[in-house]
Amino acid sequence: MKKETILFCLALIILISCAKQETPSSSVQQTMPEEASKENVAEEIKENITAEEHVKPEPAAEEKSKYQIFDPLLTYEGAYNGPLYGTSEQVGSASMDTYFQNLDRNGINFFIGMFGIEGEPNADLLVSDNGLGEVIDAVQKHPYRVIPFFNPGIGGEDAEQYLGDTLTGWYSKTLAASKMIAGDDFIRGFGEIETQEWGVQHDNPKVLQLINLAQRNNINFMFHPVASGMDDVERIVKAYPDTTFLIHMYREDLDQSMSNLIRILKENNNLYFSMDAAHIIHVKGMDIIYDYDSGDTARSVADFIDTLNSKEKSIIDSAISTYKPLVDAVPDKVMWGTEIGPEYAFEKEVFDRAIKVSRFVIAGFKKEHQEAVGYKNALRMFGEGVTVSSDIKVIDTRSWPDCDDDQMSDCNESCGIPDTDTETPEQGACYQKCLNGKKCKDVLEVD
Numbered sequence: 001m002k003k004e005t006i007l008f009c010l011a012l013i014i015l016i017s018c019a020k021q022e023t024p025s026s027s028v029q030q031t032m033p034e035e036a037s038k039e040n041v042a043e044e045i046k047e048n049i050t051a052e053e054h055v056k057p058e059p060a061a062e063e064k065s066k067y068q069i070f071d072p073l074l075t076y077e078g079a080y081n082g083p084l085y086g087t088s089e090q091v092g093s094a095s096m097d098t099y100f101q102n103l104d105r106n107g108i109n110f111f112i113g114m115f116g117i118e119g120e121p122n123a124d125l126l127v128s129d130n131g132l133g134e135v136i137d138a139v140q141k142h143p144y145r146v147i148p149f150f151n152p153g154i155g156g157e158d159a160e161q162y163l164g165d166t167l168t169g170w171y172s173k174t175l176a177a178s179k180m181i182a183g184d185d186f187i188r189g190f191g192e193i194e195t196q197e198w199g200v201q202h203d204n205p206k207v208l209q210l211i212n213l214a215q216r217n218n219i220n221f222m223f224h225p226v227a228s229g230m231d232d233v234e235r236i237v238k239a240y241p242d243t244t245f246l247i248h249m250y251r252e253d254l255d256q257s258m259s260n261l262i263r264i265l266k267e268n269n270n271l272y273f274s275m276d277a278a279h280i281i282h283v284k285g286m287d288i289i290y291d292y293d294s295g296d297t298a299r300s301v302a303d304f305i306d307t308l309n310s311k312e313k314s315i316i317d318s319a320i321s322t323y324k325p326l327v328d329a330v331p332d333k334v335m336w337g338t339e340i341g342p343e344y345a346f347e348k349e350v351f352d353r354a355i356k357v358s359r360f361v362i363a364g365f366k367k368e369h370q371e372a373v374g375y376k377n378a379l380r381m382f383g384e385g386v387t388v389s390s391d392i393k394v395i396d397t398r399s400w401p402d403c404d405d406d407q408m409s410d411c412n413e414s415c416g417i418p419d420t421d422t423e424t425p426e427q428g429a430c431y432q433k434c435l436n437g438k439k440c441k442d443v444l445e446v447d
Contacts, residue, residue: 070104080374081359084355084358085375086338087378088114088248090338097398100141111145111147112246116152118429119173119426120174122429122433123393127395128397130442131432135148135150136388144387149188150189150190155194155197165209171210188386190213193223193224196253202236211243220245238268241269248274249273261326271333277337277338279339283315289341292342293342301349304344312357327366332377336358338351403442408443
């Protein structure tokens, strides 16, 4: 028994000795060179340091975004009732105070405003109802909500005669002056560029001058193509991959180019489409928001409401049929806007009804696409609105009376504005300065 015990003990000692030699570290060293092991340890230390750097303390309350997205006051059973972001807002004839009341009721948190800014803005002559002053005043009162785009106050076919160096020069001077007053990041884009009214191709060299200017200033570009110009659109977005383009189209042009548009949107990350209320509300080939603009506000409102009362469901069904294939194909590329321009359409009963119809159309899309179209796509691409210094002085014109005919005639004459021709931005800026001196507000002429 003694012999067996001695042999057992010797075997046990040998096993314990082997176990001590095969420690975890020696096992690792058998499969990894010594230098590699050191590098691994150094990498672990680096990762730990990086992780510590990335764990930042919770920001103070004042550092967090002061803007909170809100839902609409007006909701409709069966409709999309979430937030909205307007991406094609023609604000020229709207009172900003009334306009924001419209936005607030309808849950429109942000909007890309197509503002007319004439000439080279002067910091000493900014007024709250016109040009850059109007934009700054709106942003000061409603920070984070306005995304300013601009045009020189001349649209459509009237602008075509200046296409090239003259039109590009107007944009350049206005942009430069606006930056000097409001900061480099205040103006976010050019638009709307109404290429659908011009007799040249969308990628004509004179049009590309404007796109080159936008690219150099790292801002967005919004324009209106036609079906026959979709090949031009494709060439443009491919030639300027770092510029974000936003387009909208008439319903007829959209129908004719749908498959081509979907392909271009899929293949180009810098192109987006705005689906707008003015084109959603479409009856027998007419965008009735514009077609009912008679110059008589009461009549226009009545005609619009009468049509909606009798045809609302068919308008909604038609719009869903038109836009759903586009949304299904490229749900991350379609946004919503109003494109409402006529003055009568900012009346509460018209504006609210246009948003109601839009909400039912959005509800006709797949559930997972509704918020994307309503606001998330636009918020992702164009962000929250701008802010601006409260120190910039804007003359409050709300208490000023409307100018009478004699006052406007005097300013027309002193600025050399002919009765039969479109005024240039320089003449427009001169005219506004003249009216400021008379302390009266311009009265818009109705075509």
